[in-house]
Amino acid sequence: MIHRAAETFASWVDRMARANRCPPAEVADLMGLRLRGTSADVRPPVLGVRCDETVRQTVYAATGVPGGLVDGMHLSVFEGGPLSVVAVLSAGKAHRPSAGREWVEVYGSRACPCCLLASGGVWQLWWKLSCAAVCPEHQVMLLDRCPSCGGVLRWGGERPRVVPAQWARPPTCCANSVRGKPCSQWLPAVRVSQVHEQTVDAQRRWLDTAYGRAYPALGGVNVSAGEWFATFRACVILLRLGLPRILRRLPGVPGWCRQVLLEERVERGVHRSQFGWAPRRQGLRQPFSRW
Secondary structure (H helix, E strand, O other): OOOOOOEOHHHHHHHHHHHHOOOHHHHHHHOOOOOOOOOOOOOOOOOOOOOOHHHHHHHHHHHOOOHHHHHOOOHHHHEOOOEOHHHHHHHOOOOOOOOOOOOEOOOOOOEOHHHHHHHOOOOEHHHHEOOOOEEOOOOEEOEOEOOOOOOEOOOOOOOOOOOOOOOOOOOOEOOOEEOOEEOOOEHHHOOOOEOOHHHHHHHHHHHHHHOOOOOOEEOOEEOOHHHHHHHHHHHHHHHHHOOHHHHOOOOOOOHHHHHHHHHHHHHHOHHHOOOOOOOOHHHHHHHHHHO
């Protein structure tokens, strides 16, 4: 099975499993990834974050895919920019990895139904970043929850599993675990909203910076990717937690914007001083996609 550019490692394993008509967990075992624990209740380790030499060698021996391509399927691509891989891996020991510190979904993902249809089910790596809001190619909002089961895409139920152990997950379907069976929602059939060209340009610039295709600058001064994304986070946090009360005094700011931000302050519970929380799935996309 040919790996596609910017595909996640789990997506590639899923497509290989589908082609060979076996559960992804068996494919992972054949690659020597050792994902299964001693008990069915044991959550598998964080997969697809960073590749080590052992994984490179076992994957190459089983599939012939070289280590460089395997590295490109992991979130470590964004190291030093949108993510701190060390922080993601340390958060993996918690109940919900990286939920509070790193703006990424380790197990879950957003998705563009149009891209899934065109690619035959290739899940792109950048969809896992919390600031993934729109598809630059199709100019539509990304889907973040299944309209049938209501679950976060690719989450897998109450105990998220990196790869299913009982069925071959169709790459274009939700396939979340619902009462022990995969959700059959065909994602390309889900209707998504068109977005404005300015929003697409903003997402495109953000991605160029995340992938190192553009040199970021602040106030006309070139800065590192890490500095640029740290500033981006600070601006988002200030916008949500500090500015809503004065937004109505600024010219050209629509009334819905202030209301959305105030509601999010209440939902997050700012009295707990959680100023570093990552953007919630729907909350970020409203201000990001309309400004």
